[in-house]
Amino acid sequence: MNNDIVIRGLLLWGSVNMTAISGKKLVEDARKAHSLSHVCTAALGRLLMQTAMMSVQLKSEMDNLTVIFDGDGAAGRFVAVGHSGGVVKGYTDRPSAELPLNENGKLDVSGVVGKNGEMRVIRDLSLKEPYVGRCAITDGEIANDFANYFVVSEQQPSLVYLGVRVDPATGEVRAASGLMLQPLPFCPDSDLAALENKAGEITKLTRMLEDGMTLEEALEKLLGELDLEITETAEPVFKCDCSREKIESALISLGREELEDMIEKDGKAELVCRFCGSKYDFTGEELNALLKEAKGSGSKDER
Numbered sequence: 001m002n003n004d005i006v007i008r009g010l011l012l013w014g015s016v017n018m019t020a021i022s023g024k025k026l027v028e029d030a031r032k033a034h035s036l037s038h039v040c041t042a043a044l045g046r047l048l049m050q051t052a053m054m055s056v057q058l059k060s061e062m063d064n065l066t067v068i069f070d071g072d073g074a075a076g077r078f079v080a081v082g083h084s085g086g087v088v089k090g091y092t093d094r095p096s097a098e099l100p101l102n103e104n105g106k107l108d109v110s111g112v113v114g115k116n117g118e119m120r121v122i123r124d125l126s127l128k129e130p131y132v133g134r135c136a137i138t139d140g141e142i143a144n145d146f147a148n149y150f151v152v153s154e155q156q157p158s159l160v161y162l163g164v165r166v167d168p169a170t171g172e173v174r175a176a177s178g179l180m181l182q183p184l185p186f187c188p189d190s191d192l193a194a195l196e197n198k199a200g201e202i203t204k205l206t207r208m209l210e211d212g213m214t215l216e217e218a219l220e221k222l223l224g225e226l227d228l229e230i231t232e233t234a235e236p237v238f239k240c241d242c243s244r245e246k247i248e249s250a251l252i253s254l255g256r257e258e259l260e261d262m263i264e265k266d267g268k269a270e271l272v273c274r275f276c277g278s279k280y281d282f283t284g285e286e287l288n289a290l291l292k293e294a295k296g297s298g299s300k301d302e303r
């Protein structure tokens with residue numbers, strides 16, 4: 001059953017923007033696609049949910065958002081891409097990296113992401129030059145890193161919570177959720193204080209969903225007294241936009257020499273989409289057909 005949802009709304013009489021996500025299926029789909037370890041499920045799951053929350057705000061279908069964590073952790077880079085409506089894809093360099101639980105008995109997300117390095121947010125809004133925001137990784141737990149990013153790079157104070165609960169035996173995702181609160185510039189200090197008081201309770205959100213509450217019920221329980229008003233919902237999904245045609249153009253763009261080399265050495269090719277793990281096989285014959293379309297130093301035009 002798919003209960004994944006993004007809910008957007010306002011708190012405190014319109015002075016705070018709220019975005020929340022329930023993303024159990026989305027994170028589970030990513031886990032299956034990449035055979036993620038327990039800790040990489042939590043890490044990539046948090047990143048994908050945050051990317052989904054940010055990309056529901058994209059206006060055009062042509063717009064997209066890329067987030068890269070380039071840290072010194074055990075799993076290497078983490079990358080996520082979001083499109084409008086909360087459609088996300090993503091990967092990590094070493095999806096099988098596993099670590100012991102941290103000193104708090106939790107999955108060691110900062111251990112696979114890294115506590116040192118850089119995070120980048122690339123907003124590619126159609127027709128304009130992409131906007132690249134960058135800042136240092138704060139603690140590698142992802143939620144704090146985004147909170148810091150919003151202040152440093154977008155001058156937007158934010159409270160960010162992200163949680164993924166993984167079954168210790170099977171690795172399956174039991175529940176996954178995120179919440180982002182962003183006060184608007186006119187938000188009075190007393191409202192900010194009310195939000196800060198909620199910060200501790202908000203960390204119970206994923207547990208509440210695991211216990212069977214819907215996201216809307218959980219938000220009402222956590223934030224109802226702050227005049228929660230829901231304005232919009234979306235259905236986030238883990239979905240890749242790769243296709244055989246796109247892989248073919250990528251092969252063609254390698255150029256004649258590299259293609260000829262591939263045909264000579266292997267007689268075939270198997271390409272794997274790093275965003276979703278889909279495999280694309282090409283026979284020698286198919287590669288030869290692509291070779292005819294490819295340009296390069298060996299092409300007859302240049303001879």
Ligand SMILES: [Zn+2]
Pocket residue numbers: 240241242273274275276277278
């Ligand atoms: Zn793909």
